[in-house]
Amino acid sequence: xxxxxxxPRHGLRDPETINRESSRWIRAERPRLEQIRNNxxxxxxxxxxxxxxxxxxxxxxxxxxxxxxxxxIEAQQRRKESPVFLGIPAFDQMAGRTS
Numbered sequence: 001x002x003x004x005x006x007x008p009r010h011g012l013r014d015p016e017t018i019n020r021e022s023s024r025w026i027r028a029e030r031p032r033l034e035q036i037r038n039n040x041x042x043x044x045x046x047x048x049x050x051x052x053x054x055x056x057x058x059x060x061x062x063x064x065x066x067x068x069x070x071x072x073i074e075a076q077q078r079r080k081e082s083p084v085f086l087g088i089p090a091f092d093q094m095a096g097r098t099s
Contacts, residue, residue, distance in 0.1 A: 030073050037066045 040063040047055040 026073055026076065033066055033070050037063065040066060
């Protein structure tokens with residue numbers, strides 16, 4: 001096989017490879033984000049017990065960001081798992097048409 005057949009043209013990567021790498025990254029990132037979220041919840045509880053109001057505020061901002069990222073990952077996984085509607089009518093919808 002010629003080298004050009006195995007190499008991406010113009011620096012572009014194969015979409016299937018990108019999809020595989022993306023899925024691997026998502027699977028690795030989610031558990032880590034859940035650990036971070038749990039740790040932030042523990043740290044917020046400690047800061048509230050100790051009366052460290054400034055820390056509670058800062059940790060809450062970080063917690064919101066971690067939860068937003070987890071939500072983004074969940075949405076991305078749902079998009080990958082759901083079928084894509086291409087707008088092509090089904091045969092039974094076209095059968096009644098004469099033109």
